Amino acid sequence: METLLNDFSPGLxxxxxxxxxxxxxxxxxxxxxPILNSLEERESGINNALEAxxxxxxxxxxxxxxxxxxxxxxxxxxxxxxxxxxxxxxxxISEAKEEAKGVATTLIENAQxxxxxxxxxxxxxxxxxxxxxSIGIAESVIKRELASKEDxxxxxxxxxxxxxxx
Amino acid sequence: MKIAQKSIKFLTIVAIALFSISGYAVxxxxxxxxxxxxxxxxxxxxxxxxxLHHIKDSHDFSLFSYTSDSRERKHFGxxxxxxxxxxxxxxxxxxxEFHHNDDGHVIVEKDGLKFAKIHSKxxxxxxxxxxxxxxxTHHATNAHKVLDFSITKSAxxxxxxxxxxxxxxxxxxRQYKTKKVPTGFGRILEPLVLYVRDEIARPNIGEKHYxxxxxxxxxxxxxxxxxxxxxxxxLGFNVTGQLAVTACLAIFTLVIYTVSGTKGxxxxxxxxxxxxxxxxxxxxxxxxxxxxxxxxxxxLVRLFANISAGHIVVMSLIAIMxxxxxxxxxxxxTGLSLLLSFFITLIEVLVAFLQAYIFTMLSALFxxxxxxxxxxx
Numbered sequence: 001m002e003t004l005l006n007d008f009s010p011g012l013x014x015x016x017x018x019x020x021x022x023x024x025x026x027x028x029x030x031x032x033x034p035i036l037n038s039l040e041e042r043e044s045g046i047n048n049a050l051e052a053x054x055x056x057x058x059x060x061x062x063x064x065x066x067x068x069x070x071x072x073x074x075x076x077x078x079x080x081x082x083x084x085x086x087x088x089x090x091x092x093i094s095e096a097k098e099e100a101k102g103v104a105t106t107l108i109e110n111a112q113x114x115x116x117x118x119x120x121x122x123x124x125x126x127x128x129x130x131x132x133x134s135i136g137i138a139e140s141v142i143k144r145e146l147a148s149k150e151d152x153x154x155x156x157x158x159x160x161x162x163x164x165x166x
Numbered sequence: 167m168k169i170a171q172k173s174i175k176f177l178t179i180v181a182i183a184l185f186s187i188s189g190y191a192v193x194x195x196x197x198x199x200x201x202x203x204x205x206x207x208x209x210x211x212x213x214x215x216x217x218l219h220h221i222k223d224s225h226d227f228s229l230f231s232y233t234s235d236s237r238e239r240k241h242f243g244x245x246x247x248x249x250x251x252x253x254x255x256x257x258x259x260x261x262x263e264f265h266h267n268d269d270g271h272v273i274v275e276k277d278g279l280k281f282a283k284i285h286s287k288x289x290x291x292x293x294x295x296x297x298x299x300x301x302x303t304h305h306a307t308n309a310h311k312v313l314d315f316s317i318t319k320s321a322x323x324x325x326x327x328x329x330x331x332x333x334x335x336x337x338x339x340r341q342y343k344t345k346k347v348p349t350g351f352g353r354i355l356e357p358l359v360l361y362v363r364d365e366i367a368r369p370n371i372g373e374k375h376y377x378x379x380x381x382x383x384x385x386x387x388x389x390x391x392x393x394x395x396x397x398x399x400x401l402g403f404n405v406t407g408q409l410a411v412t413a414c415l416a417i418f419t420l421v422i423y424t425v426s427g428t429k430g431x432x433x434x435x436x437x438x439x440x441x442x443x444x445x446x447x448x449x450x451x452x453x454x455x456x457x458x459x460x461x462x463x464x465x466l467v468r469l470f471a472n473i474s475a476g477h478i479v480v481m482s483l484i485a486i487m488x489x490x491x492x493x494x495x496x497x498x499x500t501g502l503s504l505l506l507s508f509f510i511t512l513i514e515v516l517v518a519f520l521q522a523y524i525f526t527m528l529s530a531l532f533x534x535x536x537x538x539x540x541x542x543x
Contacts, residue, residue: 004409007222007409008409008410008413009223009287009314009318009408009409009410010313010410011251011313011314011315011316012223012314012318012320012321012408012410012411013410013411013413013414014315015315015316015317015318015321016320016321016324016408016410016411016414017414017417019321019324019325019328020324020389020411020414020415020418022328023324023328023331023332023385023389024381024382024385024418026328026332027331027332027335027381027384027385028381028382028385030332030335030336030339031331031332031335031336031338031339032335032359032380032381032384032385033339033381034339034340034342034343035335035338035339035342035359036359036363036377036380036381038339038342038343039342039356039359039360039363042342042346045346
């Protein structure tokens, strides 16, 4: 203990106190303060960057799911449109068929009607011609006043030869 | 360009180093017996004396000494200023005036006062004395110690390492202005700064208060660590093995935790709640003694003792080279000495860090106890 106290130099104690106080003050001012401030700044910067990256990733995920939703909706819409189109097509075809059938029926009916009409008209004309012919024959027969039966028959045949039924 | 700058820097440093040695150094003392003090070290007692001399502070910076062919003792190193507060006031001269004498034989006369250096301490002789007289226990009878504010080897080391720290860390601080991540040597320093902040200051003082004390803790940590390491170099600093320096550091910590102690801290010390009234004064005495005496004393003695012991062990192992020469032979003694001192030096490198860590850690712990809110009781 005595040697320890003997070794203790009060002069060096004073000198080192002054020097150390100066060193601590200078180090705090010129080194530690700027260093610690920059380190803290950098750390908060890193934290912010990490947070921002996290947020961006979340946003990306949201966007992706949105996109998927959109694609799904678009596909559904396309399917519906295709289905509609097919329906419309079938409808149009059947409608067209229906209409064509209607038109054809009317045309046939009309044709039949006009054929009938023509037929009636032709029959009427034939009837009229037959009547007129009969009357003409009767008239010529009456006019010649033929006595014999053979003469009469010859006459009729002659007339009938003249008349060509056309 | 960069390489050129670096080599210029390096050359400058080398030039300064060489100049400082050759410029200041080589002063020989012819009038001294080379076998005596400051001379060759061969025997056991000489080794012991040399080691004890080394762990003390010294007034000049000597790198090595040798005996020339003409039996002159030559010292390599440079003198340091001696600043004394004598009976007549301030006296200054260079330590070279003692001519490396350490037993009071060289008397320096300055301003009509006579000074002698005995075992690294400077004595002022009584006005009528011409030489120092010693009693049986080798105490000077006609001289007394003076207050010695010299820039001793320790003070010089302190300034040197302080300047180095300022240079390194202010450079690191400047680097952050231009870039986010430091380059070069700063890349080594930054994790150390982070280590002290995150592993010592923050957990021991607490998230709320640690910012105020981190500057002090960082300074103390790097100061002790670098000086401990410098003590292991052949420069032979023993700054952190000086009681005056460790006392100074311990008192700084004491002042900091005493000044920043909260009301709760003092209340727990002086009038401990939750214990019987009669015991409180007894506890107060114990607590006060613990906080004001035991804590700083343990800090200062731990650092001083560890570093001094390290120096003594390393030097003793180196001395095996001489002391065991007779029994082991030159090669055996040298080999054993090199092997042992190599391994103990490795351990000392670890101790250098460990002691810096422990001092800083305990300082942080004591400060943390003082600024704690004491709400958990």
